[in-house]
Amino acid sequence: MQPIIQVRGLEKTYASGFQALKGIDLDIRRGEIFALLGPNGAGKTTLISIVCGIVRASAGTVTVDGHDIVTDWRAARSLIGLVPQELTTEAFESVWATVSFSRGLFGKPPNPALIERILRDLSLWEKKDSKVMALSGGMKRRVMIAKALSHEPRILFLDEPTAGVDVELRRGMWEMIGRLRESGVTIILTTHYIEEAEEMADTVGVISGGRIILVEKKAALMEQLGQRQLTLQLQSPLPAIPAELSNYPLTLSADGRELVYRFDSQHEHTGIATLLRRLGDHGIDFTNLRTEESSLEEIFVSLVRERV
Numbered sequence: 001m002q003p004i005i006q007v008r009g010l011e012k013t014y015a016s017g018f019q020a021l022k023g024i025d026l027d028i029r030r031g032e033i034f035a036l037l038g039p040n041g042a043g044k045t046t047l048i049s050i051v052c053g054i055v056r057a058s059a060g061t062v063t064v065d066g067h068d069i070v071t072d073w074r075a076a077r078s079l080i081g082l083v084p085q086e087l088t089t090e091a092f093e094s095v096w097a098t099v100s101f102s103r104g105l106f107g108k109p110p111n112p113a114l115i116e117r118i119l120r121d122l123s124l125w126e127k128k129d130s131k132v133m134a135l136s137g138g139m140k141r142r143v144m145i146a147k148a149l150s151h152e153p154r155i156l157f158l159d160e161p162t163a164g165v166d167v168e169l170r171r172g173m174w175e176m177i178g179r180l181r182e183s184g185v186t187i188i189l190t191t192h193y194i195e196e197a198e199e200m201a202d203t204v205g206v207i208s209g210g211r212i213i214l215v216e217k218k219a220a221l222m223e224q225l226g227q228r229q230l231t232l233q234l235q236s237p238l239p240a241i242p243a244e245l246s247n248y249p250l251t252l253s254a255d256g257r258e259l260v261y262r263f264d265s266q267h268e269h270t271g272i273a274t275l276l277r278r279l280g281d282h283g284i285d286f287t288n289l290r291t292e293e294s295s296l297e298e299i300f301v302s303l304v305r306e307r308v
């Protein structure tokens with residue numbers, strides 16, 4: 001199936017002469033949640049702003065469901081909802097008026113039933129008559145999402161959707177984003193909370209220094225690049241790794257009471273069975289063992305570090 005967003009050879013040089021994007025090629029599949037990760041200044045907001053028609057590209061093309069964002073901008077833009085990083089909204093208007101007005105901006109006829117559903121889904125219904133300025137930061141952010149959804153976009157961009165939002169509300173927003181995906185909306189989000197990508201994304205793209213350095217299904221990424229760790233709790237603490245075991249990637253932690261073995265989860269032979277036998281041969285007994293997988297965060301940090 002044709003990707004819903006297709007980016008080819010995209011470059012952006014700002015008036016200052018700074019090149020923020022250096023040739024981006026990217027396909028976003030219909031109906032997926034795509035998490036765009038990258039360090040500060042990597043170019044995430046620039047990329048999103050170009051696709052949404054807010055910033056003009058210096059070179060390259062973008063199509064949204066087959067519509068070129070420059071020559072066919074109106075059709076492209078009508079498919080997109082954008083929740084920007086910064087909260088910008090009409091402070092003196094009521095929640096209801098602000099969200100209804102946003103729908104009108106896209107030339108869509110009023111649809112009070114839809115606006116009600118969006119406000120209820122975002123737990124904003126009780127606040128529909130409140131002025132936006134009287135809301136908490138988390139609520140204002142949800143108003144931004146409601147505005148972006150008001151014209152029934154097929155694609156939703158969320159730039160740092162949960163920045164500064166407390167943990168409970170963040171979970172609530174993840175659930176809401178999950179429901180949107182189930183309804184067929186394609187979601188592209190940028191986030192600094194890698195946990196967010198780990199929890200929600202189908203595909204992860206990493207951008208660094210204006211270049212896409214990786215696009216991968218999340219599950220495959222974690223499988224390929226993930227390291228696993230086996231921790232053995234020792235019966236008696238060890239002062240050092242015995243010389244006979246020096247060819248194993250072992251470290252001691254917890255004052256010698258834990259022995260940590262890192263292995264490649266991709267490898268068929270993890271070496272665990274032989275390691276345990278060798279420990280037995282050397283009279284090293286353990287009382288407990290646990291395994292842990294590396295998080296997306298660890299994978300991300302090592303990827304970006306590799307490219308610096």
Ligand SMILES: Nc1ncnc2c1ncn2[C@@H]1O[C@H](COP(=O)(O)OP(=O)(O)OP(=O)(O)O)[C@@H](O)[C@H]1O
Binds near residue numbers: 040046
């Ligand atoms: N209007 C502008 N003029 C000049 N340079 C800009 C402009 N907007 C952004 N930049 C620069 O382009 C680079 C990419 O910025 P961008 O906001 O796209 O990064 P980001 O990945 O979204 O970062 P963050 O995670 O901090 O939001 C940065 O170095 C930024 O300083």
